[in-house]
Amino acid sequence: MDYKTVLTTCAYCGCGCGLYLEVLDGRLIGTLPSKTNPINEGKLCVKGWNIHEFVQHPSRLTKPLIRKNGTLTEASWDEALDYTASRLKEIKEAHGSHSIAFLASAKVTNEENYVIMKFARAAVGTNNVDHCARL
């Protein structure tokens, strides 16, 4: 049995509480609050205490999907990424950079948001980047 705790930051609201994820043999089994985090000082709300529950839920997406004959069908990463890249290129060539838009995300990391906006601006050539800050 391999048990460990990993210190990380809560992914629900904007408080940014520090918490430990409890991991047993690669499965998330619980959440504990960080006592030294300056926001939560050893406390969590009901959502934070239960945050491990959604991560490995059976309904998670596990494979890329491509719509074929109207139905979303499992595909390989190579197929999905090649298809996405070629469709975006076709649309850029036919209608210009500004015919493509991106929604970045308040759920992903800073580094990921940076890479998304860099892809939109440097690769596709548009400032059509927004996210759900207003929602």
Place this chain on the structure above:
Amino acid sequence: MTNSVAEIEDADCIFVIGSNTTSSHPLVATRIFRAIAKGAKLVVADPRRIQLALKADTYVRQNLGTDVALLNGMMHVILKNNWHDQAFVEERCEGFEEFKEVIDNYPPEKVAETTGVSADDIVKIAEYYAKAEAASIVYCMGITQHTTGVDNVKSLANLAMLTGNMGKESTGVNPLRGQNNVQGACDMGGLPNVYSGYQAVNVIDNQTKFENAWNAKLSDQIGLTIPFMLSGLSEGTLKALYVVGENPMVSDPDIGHVEKAMKNAEFLVVQDIFRTPTAEFAHVVLPGTSFAEKDGTFTNTERRVQLVRKAVEPVGESKADWEIIQELSNRFGYQMNYESAEDIMEEISTLTPSYGGITYERLQGEGLAWPCPDKEHPGTKFLHKDKFARGLGLFHAIEYKPPAEVVDDEFPFWLSTGRVHVHYHTGTMTRVSPSLHAEIPEGTLEMHPEDAQRLAVREGEKVKVASRRGEITAKVTVTDRVDEGVVFMPFHFAETCANVLTNPAHDPTAKIPEFKVCAVKVEKAA
């Protein structure tokens, strides 16, 4: 937030307006409770009698969408009684005379008619706030999600400046950010007008700097915000939309309109961890990973950048979202070669002045609050000390404007939307969490007992709720949390989707939709 979360507990007065803090930001509410225990006055202004209202020294229930009137009324009282901070206004601010001219027209008796808050209460809350040594304003989407969202925020800034509650401990104007990394998504340039660190895309020096760093030709044309992306898709001027970790089919106003936009997209990519209602319209769905399966950083509501650490391997074949974008970019023809999230942060810190001193090594422990311009800088606990970011604090002269949609004979109820304590946003995470789902499994319509009696509906019975945009059926919760003539619904639930009803009318500057006010009719379902 201008100030940090921890500072709230040492404020002498906390003014909470448009934030259901105990439900949506419980660990900020903890600080408010500690402040009360230390003797602070709590003032709560909210159209719903939220839990925090029960702990307030004074609770006022303003009519929906009348915040500017209420705040102007408070400032009228403060000026009339000389409770303002004359020295702060003279030394640190500008635009006062024009502002005062407007405020003169908001005597409490007149404001009482607009807001439904008695003149006595307006005087009382103005006095609590203005006479406190250090007063902190806490607000959330109840202030911003209006066609006058920007006016509301500027009015709060006026109030803080007028009383000198800026740039010092336990004061400030403190918006609570609703999503774990909404601050970071903004900081990183996930907005149509700025690169990371709010560097405007239409300033030539910024453009040149990023063109050199990224080795690419960049556009100086400001991009589209979400409402215009949706209308662009509907009208066919926008062809493709790439959505990462968002669910507009539940989160955006007027879902009927959103659906039309999604269906009309020539190419829709959804990158997410669940097969969301939005993913059902996608041409390609790419499986990203959750916070527990990757390294990185989040920036919280007080601008604190904190580490996110990988605890478990990604489920199935899912990949970290940055890896997906990098692989796509390489296939698209623009090379990216990051080996880790830390690699990306190194690039961010060189191009983003406010993140200049941020490294993973320095983030161990408590993290760092930006601005943190260099490697020796300790981070910034509160903003605007000694001077404002723009130099002098600018008073804005703001007149009250009513909401875009008001009740009438056909749609006689005011509808407002918000969150419940066990669910988060569109529910994709919390509703698959058994412990949370068991607490509140469905969305209900909150209605005042008198209204329920008039419509002959009892607790748990179903009603049809319709606005000019659509109709849903939901069970009723009978409660005096809401006022007569007002109904409330959480927006987490796709099957009783409150956003079928909401009004997409938005603030002219911030483009934020008016989720907090629209007009509906309610009738007992057959």
